[in-house]
Amino acid sequence: MQRDRQAQPERLAPRTPPGATDVMLGDAVRKFAIESALRRRFEAWGYAEVVPPIFERYETLLAGGIRPEWVYRFTDPSGEVLALRPDLTTQVARVVATRLRNQPKPLRLFYSGNVVRLPKPGNGSRTEFSQAGIELVGCSKAIADAEVVAISIEALSQMEIDDFHIYLGQSSFFRGIAEETQLCDTEISEIKELLDRKDRQTLDRLLSRLDLTSEQRRMILACLDLCGRQEVLDRAYALAENPTSRAAVENLAEIYQVLEDCDLTERVLIDLAEVRGLDYYTGMMIEGFSQSLSVPILGGGRYDNLIGKFGYACPAVGCAFDVPRLAAISGKGSSLPRASAEVLVRMQASERKAAYEIATALRTEGRRVEMDVTGCDEAEALAYARQQGIAELISVEDSGTRRMDVTTREPRGGASCGS
């Protein structure tokens, strides 16, 4: 007895690492449908795919401005610190600065792949999820920003997400205001934090302690209200008179004009109250929301300094789509194709060749066909097919081939197919 137990190999109770998920069945179908819809849209606009590795040198990601608290790090045998990518934009920037630097600009690139992030509050518990995005590299004009917005709107509409809105901000708007006040970095980041939390009272108290004119105080507080339709641009222009902020508003107005010319502003809102991402983006910022989800479904903006960090100064604008969140809301209610087969083929051992030919002919027609591998009889095959939701059974025996409807058990037309 004792010896028997020792001979048993030790069984491991399988546990997934925290935050790790297996995407499968219907979810996998939806994920793939979203990815291919995005891919089609990107390609239709002339974007070409880049497939970077899942890991990078940590220093590359750090130089690109990723958040260290997001990154899984590890070392290779030589002691080099590597990291799993928390986004793909930094990698695309590296590719542009190295292998694509001598290519004529603008470059239109897209990617689709998984990113890995340490779970942190506010980011939910997701550690690995799929992202697809575009980068329009080498053009600093407003029309390039507008192209990214237009593709975002088209992609979401194409996925039949009919309750989305796109929010456009401009990082230079607040930067202009901040510079004008001549406050120190610590004070500015305190102000930004309170603006970010929309905490008007604490902000007001802080501002009255700081060395500011009443005009500057009023201006910073008014930033909280700069969210809404196109009229926000006029309010913002009247509010901040410094050249940086005004240029920011003019840039956003130009982007908006391009979208208006294309009749794409119905779902576009202006949000100059948004201060997240201010240190990363250098111009337009874009975020997409659906009514049915309390988290962004896409995000991005202009980052003219990023590629330069890898030794090649080059403007760029882009955005990334959150595939699982899109999968969760897209085409809700509409029936998605099942991942499993439509037809089950079972055969007598002697009829393998005939069965294979029937299955091949059906697959050529584009049908999804499963071949029985258990050697079951017809009754068992019927039961299995019903359980799996397979509509049709083809039973191949030396006495002949029978095609039947799994639910009614009635013979189907074309019973003689293949034989």
Add this chain to the structure above:
Amino acid sequence: MRQLTIALPKGRLLPTAIESFARIGVTLSGYSRDSRALVFSSDDGSCRFLIAKPMDVPTFVEYGAADLGVVGSDVLMEAEHDVLRPLDLRYGGCRIVLAAPQESADEPLALHTVHRVATKYPNITARYFAGRGLHVETIKLYGSVELAPSTELSSLIVDLVQTGVTLRENGLVVVDEIASTSAWLIANRASHKIRFAEVTDVIRQLTEATSCRS
């Protein structure tokens, strides 16, 4: 349009929270203390109220199960939720204090051989002591924290105090005040964008009602 969902904290702050919404015309006559129901619609049907544990209110709001919430700032200090904090409602004022038994209260904190601190707020406690270069062992309790010193579970406590009566009756005195707290209106990040007009309207009305009172 979907109703605006507002999470309210069960307990101490609830009556005042309901009253503050009534003052801006969102009355809740369907609510009764004895009811087991946890969801109530406002009389005009514009809002849906959830009654949740105070510690859970920011969670409902962070994940968008509620658009807005009312919660004590002690909860916001303890658990760092990613929620907007648009308004200090200025009611339900309390203090988070460090308290010790009467007989050891005069010993300087830095020289005090701190063994253990019992509290409902382990994060606030850890931050407070770390900021003073002191090492402590925090013991998480879910209630009746004042019991800890008399039973020698801990030498100090960090707790929320309204009047101080409970402390006194348990032979404890305040050694330091860590923070003063009050009820805050919090908002979900996405709701604040997606339903900007409605959400900012509620914030504006509550702001006006709040400043009338004080």
